Each structure stands twice: as C-alpha cells, then as structure tokens.
Amino acid sequence: MAFSHHAATFVKLLKLLFNIVVLVLYRNGDEGYFMGASYNKNHDAEALACxxxxxxxxxxxxxxxxxxxxxxxxxxxxTESLMNFVGAILWLTTGAVVLQFWLRFIPSNHFTETNPSAAGIAMGVLCVINSAIYLADTALAYTNYRSLE
Structure with missing residues (x-):
C-alpha cells in the first residue's frame, strides 16, 4: 500500500509539472506572446486546449x-480511474490538434528570424506525453481501487 501510494503521488506531481509547462508554452510560447493551439486562433481548438x-x-x-x-x-x-481515462483521451486529442497545426505551420514572412512552430511542436509532444502519463495513472488508480475490495 505504501509503495502504490507514493507511486500515485509521484505520478500526480509529474502530471501537474507537465501541465504547468504546457500551460506556460500555450500562454507565452511565441517569445512571450500568446501562442495558442492554432495560429489563426480557431475558436474550437482554443476552447479545447484552454x-x-x-x-x-x-x-x-x-x-x-x-x-x-x-x-x-x-x-x-x-472516480479517479475514470477522470484519468477521460484525461488521457482529452490530452491526446489536444496534442493531436496542436501537432496537426504546428507541424504544417508556415510563417507569413518566410524570412523572419523567429519561427514559433518549434514551441508549438514541443507543446503538442508534451500533451501526448501527458496523455500517456494519464493512461498509466488510470491503470495505477484502478489497481489501487481493486486492491481495496
């Protein structure tokens, strides 16, 4: 019980850390400016990501x-297993939306010194990694739940 409790706490801290890093990239990823989930600020993509x-x-x-x-x-x-499973699906969907846009992004001025697509791709990859962590936490939470029965 003690090991699974510490493992669950560590996984929750890891999810929170990834979430904070993704949120900072989302808000300030374009050299301090709002980057968003899609460059044209598609309302559906932004609502999902936010x-x-x-x-x-x-x-x-x-x-x-x-x-x-x-x-x-x-x-x-x-409930924890269910929330983690839903989280895995939503983080994967958000990561796919972000990656779908930023992998195809071409700046309007090709000769600019900066290109925010690297931060966008990093944000999408971190979303997919966080989805995998949520899936692992789903299994951990479910095994903790089943062990108490």
Whole structure:
C-alpha cells in the first residue's frame, strides 16, 4: 500500500509539472506572446486546449491535495480511474490538434528570424506525453481501487 501510494503521488506531481509547462508554452510560447493551439486562433481548438489545460490543472491540484490528506478515501472510489481515462483521451486529442497545426505551420514572412512552430511542436509532444502519463495513472488508480475490495 505504501509503495502504490507514493507511486500515485509521484505520478500526480509529474502530471501537474507537465501541465504547468504546457500551460506556460500555450500562454507565452511565441517569445512571450500568446501562442495558442492554432495560429489563426480557431475558436474550437482554443476552447479545447484552454479547457483541458486549465481544467486538468485544477483537477490535478485537488487530486494531489486529497491524496496527501487522505489516500484511503481517494482509493475507495472509481472516480479517479475514470477522470484519468477521460484525461488521457482529452490530452491526446489536444496534442493531436496542436501537432496537426504546428507541424504544417508556415510563417507569413518566410524570412523572419523567429519561427514559433518549434514551441508549438514541443507543446503538442508534451500533451501526448501527458496523455500517456494519464493512461498509466488510470491503470495505477484502478489497481489501487481493486486492491481495496
């Protein structure tokens, strides 16, 4: 029980760290300017990205605090497994949307010294990595839930 509790806490910290890095890239990735999930600021892509980044940061923070305060009650519910599974799907979808745009991005002025696509690609890759971490945490949370039955 102690090892799985520490592993779950570590994974939650890792998810929160990746989430913060992605959020900083999203907000300031274009040399201090708002980069966004799509350069033409597609409202659907921006709503998905912003919702996933902010929503799961709040969820991660509250989940981490509740795990530190009372790990038994957190492990008694299947809610954590479900939220992690939904998080894996949403982070993967967001990463795919971000990568789909930034891999094909061509600046309007090809002779500019800076190109924000590297930060956009990094943001998309981190979203996909975070999706894999959420999937691993889904399995960990489910095994913790099943061990209590």
């Amino acid at each position: 919702g996933v980044f902010i929503g799961f940061m709040i969820y991660n923070l509250s989940s981490l605090i509740s795990t530190c305060l009372d790990s038994q009650s957190v492990n008694k519910s299947v």
